[in-house]
Amino acid sequence: MAELKTVLTEKAAAVDNKLKELMELKSDELAPILTEAMSYTLFSGGKRIRPVLSLLTVELLGGNYQAALTAGSALEMIHTYSLIHDDLPAMDDDKLRRGKKTNHLVYGEAIAVLAGDALLTYAFQILSELEIADERQVKLINLLARSAGYQGMVGGQVLDIQAENKQLKLEQLQKLQQGKTGALLKAAVLIGVYCSDYQQDQEKALFNYAQNIGILFQIVDDLLDLTGDTAALGKEAGRDEELNKSTYPSLLGLEGAESAAREYAAAAKASLASLSGQTNYLVDLVDYILTRKH
Amino acid sequence: MAELKTVLTEKAAAVDNKLKELMELKSDELAPILTEAMSYTLFSGGKRIRPVLSLLTVELLGGNYQAALTAGSALEMIHTYSLIHDDLPAMDDDKLRRGKKTNHLVYGEAIAVLAGDALLTYAFQILSELEIADERQVKLINLLARSAGYQGMVGGQVLDIQAENKQLKLEQLQKLQQGKTGALLKAAVLIGVYCSDYQQDQEKALFNYAQNIGILFQIVDDLLDLTGDTAALGKEAGRDEELNKSTYPSLLGLEGAESAAREYAAAAKASLASLSGQTNYLVDLVDYILTRKH
Numbered sequence: 063m064a065e066l067k068t069v070l071t072e073k074a075a076a077v078d079n080k081l082k083e084l085m086e087l088k089s090d091e092l093a094p095i096l097t098e099a100m101s102y103t104l105f106s107g108g109k110r111i112r113p114v115l116s117l118l119t120v121e122l123l124g125g126n127y128q129a130a131l132t133a134g135s136a137l138e139m140i141h142t143y144s145l146i147h148d149d150l151p152a153m154d155d156d157k158l159r160r161g162k163k164t165n166h167l168v169y170g171e172a173i174a175v176l177a178g179d180a181l182l183t184y185a186f187q188i189l190s191e192l193e194i195a196d197e198r199q200v201k202l203i204n205l206l207a208r209s210a211g212y213q214g215m216v217g218g219q220v221l222d223i224q225a226e227n228k229q230l231k232l233e234q235l236q237k238l239q240q241g242k243t244g245a246l247l248k249a250a251v252l253i254g255v256y257c258s259d260y261q262q263d264q265e266k267a268l269f270n271y272a273q274n275i276g277i278l279f280q281i282v283d284d285l286l287d288l289t290g291d292t293a294a295l296g297k298e299a300g301r302d303e304e305l306n307k308s309t310y311p312s313l314l315g316l317e318g319a320e321s322a323a324r325e326y327a328a329a330a331k332a333s334l335a336s337l338s339g340q341t342n343y344l345v346d347l348v349d350y351i352l353t354r355k356h
Numbered sequence: 357m358a359e360l361k362t363v364l365t366e367k368a369a370a371v372d373n374k375l376k377e378l379m380e381l382k383s384d385e386l387a388p389i390l391t392e393a394m395s396y397t398l399f400s401g402g403k404r405i406r407p408v409l410s411l412l413t414v415e416l417l418g419g420n421y422q423a424a425l426t427a428g429s430a431l432e433m434i435h436t437y438s439l440i441h442d443d444l445p446a447m448d449d450d451k452l453r454r455g456k457k458t459n460h461l462v463y464g465e466a467i468a469v470l471a472g473d474a475l476l477t478y479a480f481q482i483l484s485e486l487e488i489a490d491e492r493q494v495k496l497i498n499l500l501a502r503s504a505g506y507q508g509m510v511g512g513q514v515l516d517i518q519a520e521n522k523q524l525k526l527e528q529l530q531k532l533q534q535g536k537t538g539a540l541l542k543a544a545v546l547i548g549v550y551c552s553d554y555q556q557d558q559e560k561a562l563f564n565y566a567q568n569i570g571i572l573f574q575i576v577d578d579l580l581d582l583t584g585d586t587a588a589l590g591k592e593a594g595r596d597e598e599l600n601k602s603t604y605p606s607l608l609g610l611e612g613a614e615s616a617a618r619e620y621a622a623a624a625k626a627s628l629a630s631l632s633g634q635t636n637y638l639v640d641l642v643d644y645i646l647t648r649k650h
Contacts (some may be wrong), residue, residue: 092511092535093518100506147473152465171446172517175469179441179476180510186480187501196490203497207481212394216474217386223466224387241386 066346073117074110080135081105084188099169099177100184104142107160111279112250113138115347119254119268122342129194130257133202136185137253140210141246143181146174148219154305182210194257201256209249218242222307230308236277243283244276267336271344274330278351281323284309288316290355327352360640367411368404374429375399378482393463393471394478398436401454405573406544407432409641413548413562416636423488424551427496430479431547434504435540437475440468442513448599476504488551495550503543512536516601524602530571537577538570561630565638568624572645575617578603582610584649621646 085101113134120130149156149164150171156164166174189203208214218241225238251272255265287302288311302309311319330348379395407428414424443450443458444465450458460468483497502508512535519532545566549559581596582605596603605613624642 087506090507092507092531093514095518096506096511096514143473147469150466150469152469172444173514175441175444175446176510176514176517179437179472180506182473182476183501183505183510186497187505190494190498190501196494199494200484200490203480204484207477207484211477211481212381212390212474213384213386216470216477217390220387220390220467220470223470224389237386 066343066350069118069343070109070114070347070350073114076117076131077110077113077135077138078105080131081138084132084135084184095169095173096177096180099165099173100142100181102168103146103159103165103177104139104181106162108138108142110138111351112141112246115247115250115272116253116257118343118347119251120257121254122337122344123255123258123260123264125254125258125260126194127257129192129198130254132192133189133206133253133257134250136188137206137246137250139181139185139188140206140215143178143185144210144215144219144246146178146181150174153219153223154301156301198256202253205249205252205256209245214241214245214249215243216241218245225308227306228308230313232313235308235310235313239280240273240276243280244273247276247279248272264337267333270333271330274326274333275348275351278323278326278330278348281310281319281326282351282354284311285316285319285323286355323352360637360644363412363637364403364408364641364644367408370411370425371404371407371429371432372399374425375432378426378429378478389463389467390471390474393459393467394475396462397440397453397459397471398433398475400456402432402436404432405645406435406540409541409544409566410547410551412637412641413545414551415548416631416638417549417552417554417558419548419552419554420488421551423486423492424548426486427483427500427547427551428544430482431500431540431544433475433479433482434500434509437472437479438504438509438513438540440472440475444468447513447517448595450595492550496547499543499546499550503539508535508539509537510535512539519602521600522602524607526607529602529604529607533574534567534570537574538567541570541573542566558631561627564627565624568620568627569642569645572617572620572624572642575604575613575620576645576648578605579610579613579617580649617646 081104085097085104087097091097113131116130116134116137117127120127145159146165148154149159150166157167158164165177169177185206186203189199189206192199192202210216218238221238222242248269251268255268284302287300287309310322314322327348331345334345375398379391379398381391385391407425410424410428410431411421414421439453440459442448443453444460451461452458459471463471479500480497483493483500486493486496504510512532515532516536542563545562549562578596581594604616608616621642625639628639
C-alpha cells in the first residue's frame with residue numbers, strides 16, 4: 063500500500079484537474095472577471111480535504127469514482143464560497159487566506175460577494191449535470207443543500223457571529239462547529255457513500271466516522287490558531303483570541319483540548335472497525351488530521 | 357373568466373401561503389435570527405410575479421400545479437436573496453426596498469449576507485424535495501442553477517457593477533439585463549413548462565414569450581425609476597441616474613423606451629399566438645406589465 067501522503071497528493075491533484083475542467087466556462091460566460099474571482103480563491107492552494115474524503119470513501123465501497131470526484135469538487139466550491147464570504151469585512155474581516163490576499167482585497171467587496179454566490183450556484187448546476195442515476199443525483203443535491211444551509215454551515219456561521227465576545231458552553235460550541243465546519247466534512251464522506259451501492263450499516267459507520275473527524279478537525283484548527291504562526295498557517299494566527307471567540311482550548315484549556323482531540327481521533331477509528339474488509343486510508347487519515355501543522 | 361387582477365391577487369396569496377409553510381423550519385434550525393432575516397425580505401410585500409408566471413403557465417398546459425407552486429416559491433427565494441445581496445453597501449447601497457428598510461439596515465451586513473446565502477441554498481433543498489419524477493426534478497434544478505448563476509443572474513449583476521459610470525451600447529445593456537433580470541423571469545415560465553407534459557413547440561413559444569416579457573419588464577422598471585416617485589415605488593426613485601447607470605431611457609430617450617416597451621409587449625403576445633387553445637391570462641399579463649405603476 064502506498065504511503066498516505068502520496069495518496070493524498072495524488073487525489074488532491076485529481077481534484078485540482080477536475081476543478082480546472084469545471085472552471086473552463088466557455089461561451090456561456092457573461093463576465094470574465096467573475097470567473098477570475100471564483101478561480102482565484104478556488105485555486106489558492108487548498109488541501110482539498112473534503113473531496114479527498116469523498117474519494118477515499120467511494121474507493122472503500124467500490125462505487126462510482128468519477129461521480130464522487132465531480133460531486134466532491136462541487137462540495138469544494140461550496141467550501142470555497144463560504145471562505146470568501148466569511149473573510150468579508152462585515153464578517154471576519156480577514157486579510158490573508160492561504161498566504162494570499164483575501165478575495166475582496168483583490169476584486170473588491172461587490173465582486174467577492176458575487177463570486178461566492180456564483181460558486182454556490184454553480185455547485186448545484188454541476189450536481190444536476192452529474193452522470194449518475196437521477197435518484198442518486200437528487201439525493202446528493204439534497205445532502206449538499208442541507209449540509210450547506212440554515213441547518214448546517216450557514217446556520218453555524220450565524221451562531222459563530224453571535225458568539226463573538228461571549229463565553230459559550232461546550233455544548234453550544236459543539237452545535238456551532240457541527241454546523242460551521244462539521245456539516246460539510248460529513249457531507250464529503252456521504253458523497254462517497256451515495257455514489258456507491260452501500261449497505262445501511264456501512265452508511266452508519268461512515269456517518270459516525272465523519273462526525274468524529276469533523277470535531278477532531280475543528281479542535282486541531284483551534285489549537286493551530288492558538289499555537290501556530292502566520293507563515294506556516296497561511297492566514298493570520300491568533301484571530302480567535304483577537305475576535306474574542308470561544309474555542310476548544312479556551313473552554314477546555316490547552317491540554318484538555320489536546321486530550322479531546324486524541325479521544326475523537328480514537329472514536330473516529332473505532333467507527334471504522336465495524337466495516338468489513340479493508341478500511342484503506344481513512345484510518346491513517348485520522349492521524350494525519352490529528353498531527354497536521356497547517 | 358375572472359378579471360386578471362383578481363387572478364393575480366389569488367395566485368400571489370397562494371404563493372405567500374406556500375412560502376410561509378416552507379419557512380416553518382421547525383426543529384432543525386440552528387439560529388432563529390437567520391430565519392427571521394430570511395423571512396423579513398421574503399415577506400416584505402413582493403408582487404410574486406415570478407411564481408405567478410409559473411402558475412399561469414402550468415395552468416395553460418394542464419400540468420402539475422402543486423409542483424409549479426413549490427418550484428416557483430423556490431425561485432422567489434432566489435429572487436429575494438439577489439435583492440438582499442444587491443442592496444448591500446458594497447453593491448447598490450440601497451436603504452429602502454418595498455417601503456421598508458433594507459435587510460442589512462435591520463440585521464447588519466453579516467447576517468444579511470448569510471440570509472441571502474441561506475435563501476439560495478434552501479431553494480435548491482426545496483427543489484430536491486419536490487414531489488415529481490426524479491428526472492423532472494433534476495431538470496428544474498439545472499434550470500434554476502443556470503438561470504441564477506454565472507451565465508445568468510449573477511453574471512448580469514457583475515456586468516451591472518462594471519457598467520456604473522459607463523455609457524453602454526444597447527446590445528451591452530440587453531446582455532446585462534437578460535442576465536440580471538431576464539434569466540429568472542424566463543425560468544419562471546419554464547418551471548410551468550417543465551412541471552407539465554409539454555410539446556417542444558409549446559416550450560419554444562413560451563420561451564419566446566418569456567424572453568420578450570423579460571425585456572419589457574426591465575424597460576418598464578427603468579421608466580419607473582426615472583418617472584416614478586419614491587412613495588409609489590417603495591424604493592428610492594432616480595437611483596439609476598444617481599449611480600450613473602445606463603438604462604433603456606438613457607440610451608433610447610423617454611419616447612424611444614416607451615415605444616420599445618410597446619414593441620416587446622406586442623412580440624410577447626405574438627409568441628403566444630402559435631399555442632393552440634386558450635392562452636389564459638398570459639396575454640393580459642403583458643398589458644399589466646406594460647402599464648404597471650410600481
